Amino acid sequence: MIRVAVDAMGGDFSYPPILQGCIDALKEKKDFSIILVGDEEALRKGIPSNLLDRISFVDTKDVFLMEENSTDVLKRKESSIYKAVELVRNKQADAVVSAGHSGATMSLATIRLGRVKGVDRPAIATLMPSVTGRILVLDVGANVDCESENLLQFAIMGEAYAKEVMGIKEPKIGLLSNGEEDCKGNKLTKESHKLLKNMKNFVGNIEGGHIFSGECDVVVCDGFTGNILLKTAEGTVGIFTKLLRSEISQSNFAKLGYILSKKAFKSLKRHLDYDQYGGAPLLGVNQCTIISHGKSNEIAIKNAIFQALKFAKSNINENIENEIKSMY
């Protein structure tokens, strides 16, 4: 039975949505248990008695806050995130999920769990919606300055995740660039292109505008560019919705139209919401770490736990290690 350690106190809204997400996950799937790390007294009150045999507790009151400096977390051994990661390190849990300080989680996971053999830098991967389904983009923030070797490793890690966790047999790998032609790119992507060409499933450069068209399953970039990509896409959906709402409010016909189409809008929102994707796996560290958004609601937490289960059951890290070995 897989054991998932959950940092119950991290996140912008403290424990209520996290606890609810855990309860919903336990109700929906049977083959796992949860270790809640946080204020045991408060947490215990909210749990239905029939689920208590699948939940255990590690009691702590200390929370590492969003505004703190991520490197300080290594000294905060009583914090919920530190204790949650230690459970994985000590083989008392198989995976950790946190909606707390993402930089702190990443530092702890990298240092306390260690990197997969051959990986120079772990990467944060995120799922984004596409016309045909979902694409995995990495890195989206861990490494703002990269070398081409890093991008090659990201590609290998992304491919392994797509195969093992997303269930895609032959995932198509693309390199984010400013044009589709091989000659397009900046210094980093041009060099990376030469290395990626050796991968069987590499389909070449992909432009920002084609990310969502389903041409690729995995898109590789440095963490700075990945962050710009992710935030721009979110921001564009935001302004689109805002402007549309403002246009619609100017006519009663349009208002009525909006009411009639509301279900379609809701369904679209669900497709685009990060809640559905759960969290971002940290790839390249030993064991499984899922980094959830600070604003995660119970749906996002539930899906992050499900992602952790799939990851923990897979052979992704062996796969990454072997692939990297075979490339050198």
Added chain:
Amino acid sequence: MIRVAVDAMGGDFSYPPILQGCIDALKEKKDFSIILVGDEEALRKGIPSNLLDRISFVDTKDVFLMEENSTDVLKRKESSIYKAVELVRNKQADAVVSAGHSGATMSLATIRLGRVKGVDRPAIATLMPSVTGRILVLDVGANVDCESENLLQFAIMGEAYAKEVMGIKEPKIGLLSNGEEDCKGNKLTKESHKLLKNMKNFVGNIEGGHIFSGECDVVVCDGFTGNILLKTAEGTVGIFTKLLRSEISQSNFAKLGYILSKKAFKSLKRHLDYDQYGGAPLLGVNQCTIISHGKSNEIAIKNAIFQALKFAKSNINENIENEIKSMY
């Protein structure tokens, strides 16, 4: 009277939309004339006789094609884009507009017109919609690898354009980065932040998601990142529309709703369309060069010409030169 040289043959659809854009522009504003560079016989046929006194021709049959290598354009002295730029160089025109090969236009403008004193690298600036109006983003493609000095110069050029052409008195300048805090960024943006801090109107880092919120009037980045930003925003609008249409088609209620809201959608589309923005000014070269999208329709061409008029009447290049001088 301002004289605008128009490359009538560049662009994906050859001369018809370009010619129509010129005619529409001449009808709407009186204080300028156009020099059409291209196949005179074909072009002359489409022009109403009452406009012929404000149009002159430079006849040529050679067109520099989109698939050609931009550096080759320097040898293609008979091509419409080469001849159009030469008109500006020889003071026979005050501005040039082209929807042809953008790399070729940039090379020609930089080499034949020369750079503004103090500018190391010209930049392509583009207007994007925001909640409050429009923002200018530069560079969006000319310079894929940059130094911090380049980004400082882009900021100065963008500020000058916002003041002189967009009519914003104190344009707020932002630096595109992966977080708002001063400490966030990659090597390039961290170094650039230190230089930009010396500008009075610099408001700090801005994230991809806040670009459209109206916090800034000018956003500065390297050309690679700018391209990713621009294309991702376009791509997101594309997938949003596509998914919404697919959701709406699944229910008759929603279909009716869409019909009722159609005007609102159209108005939104107009706000987001690049046609309304006309073209991208090439900043940092002597005289005015407006680079239009290869797929420009007549509205885009008309607006590109209007942009050229404003640019040509302004003191933007003196302004850039003086500002750069004062920074060193």
